[in-house]
Amino acid sequence: MALNKTDKIVEELEHLILMGEFEAGERLDEIKLAERFGVSRTPIREVFQKLALSGLIEQLPRRGVFVKQPAPLELLEMFEVMSELEALCGRFAAERISEDALTLLSLENEKCKKAVEDNDEAAYYDHNKTFHQIIYKESGNSFLMQETIRLQRRLGPYRRIQLHVRGRMKQSMAEHIAIVQALVDGDANRAEAALRSHVAIQGQKFQHLLANL
Amino acid sequence: MALNKTDKIVEELEHLILMGEFEAGERLDEIKLAERFGVSRTPIREVFQKLALSGLIEQLPRRGVFVKQPAPLELLEMFEVMSELEALCGRFAAERISEDALTLLSLENEKCKKAVEDNDEAAYYDHNKTFHQIIYKESGNSFLMQETIRLQRRLGPYRRIQLHVRGRMKQSMAEHIAIVQALVDGDANRAEAALRSHVAIQGQKFQHLLANL
DNA sequence: AATGGCATTATTGTATACAAAATACTTGAT
DNA sequence: ATCAAGTATTTTGTATACAATAATGCCATT
Secondary structure: OOOOHHHHHHHHHHHHHHOOOOOOOOEEOHHHHHHHHOOOHHHHHHHHHHHHHOOOEEEEOOOEEEEOOOOHHHHHHHHHHHHHHHHHHHHHHHHHOOHHHHHHHHHHHHHHHHHHHHOOHHHHHHHHHHHHHHHHHHOOOHHHHHHHHHHHHHHHHHHHHHHHOOOHHHHHHHHHHHHHHHHHOOOHHHHHHHHHHHHHHHHHHHHHHHHOO | OOOOHHHHHHHHHHHHHHOOOOOOOOEEOHHHHHHHHOOOHHHHHHHHHHHHHOOOEEEEOOOEEEEOOOOHHHHHHHHHHHHHHHHHHHHHHHHHOOHHHHHHHHHHHHHHHHHHHHOOHHHHHHHHHHHHHHHHHHOOOHHHHHHHHHHHHHHHHHHHHHHHOOOHHHHHHHHHHHHHHHHHHOOHHHHHHHHHHHHHHHHHHHHHHHHOO
């Protein structure tokens, strides 16, 4: 797929930023990054274009690019939208999901359960991500799926943080079961509500974490 | 704001594509575009990066970029998401909208009404756009506002087309009045429902137009 | 005549060179 | 010592040159 240097660097730099390699508001030096990745300025500038569109960095004309760690308020807004998008996916999926997908969903949920038992946060994070993506897909609207994945990706690191909250994984797991049941029953309203609160809680947990800083 | 050539060309080329200057699937020649806009290949390539992210073109590595006129199915999916985003904005706005904004909204609606009486589609399109954007803003979630504007922009040309349908402007106008009333009453459910169907109808009209081709 | 391989051409991807603008620094005057 | 103006330096924006890869066409062989 992505064979050119630009796309590879996009992923790497994105990862670095999300993992907090750079300070919030720090200016990204084209030349230093070019040296770091062993390329010229051109690919770096193309990387900037792409990252700017996904909101990770900010480009000020003639000033340079700056890493844009979203302000707490902005993050809460994003979580609010995320919970609504997930709720929407759930509502659609309840009426459109296939038997095969339901099986897959249960399977992924089992893996989540095992991760909880093993207290393996990384594994839980991954399986949880897949669990949700199955629902996006089964919304039957691939545009909705794409947009939701985009936001999921953007919020990824922040969703990860709140897994540290004691007991959160277990609670999350219980919510998953309710979501699956609603989908099995084909109950759109319940699926919608379950997913909305499941994600909204994450926003609240995150807010709580922020307050204790 | 946008002082550099790239950003200016982004808007121009975007406009050209949306207005159907290029065939669907047509390859965009970097060199020809560079000559056309009187710049070198570099800014054109930067323009491509940006347009690719907004989904207007498709970049195939080592193959070039192609204009991506969304398939009918994809458009319907986008309309479906749009109606849900607008409904969400309406639901939030019903509880958060300010008195000043309500006044502004009524004012803009009056302008729409005048445009209907004058049978002025261009004016109606513009005021309608502003009308909706006020609601996005009053959702009180600026991230949601930005995302909704992005999709509104993307669907712009297609929303414009269905204004040609006989009687559509008048019907649209009636729906606006219901929306404003729901917001004045602070009735979230009614505002949500009114906006959802208002936009969903556009998708249906559009589908109808497509079927008659 | 059809197909396979080689050479040619065109086009994208990358690097570098140059221009323009913003920032930092120095010098001089008050 | 402080401020201002002008200069130097850094950094972004753009153009062009070069490299790598894919597309095309031609010729030979079967």
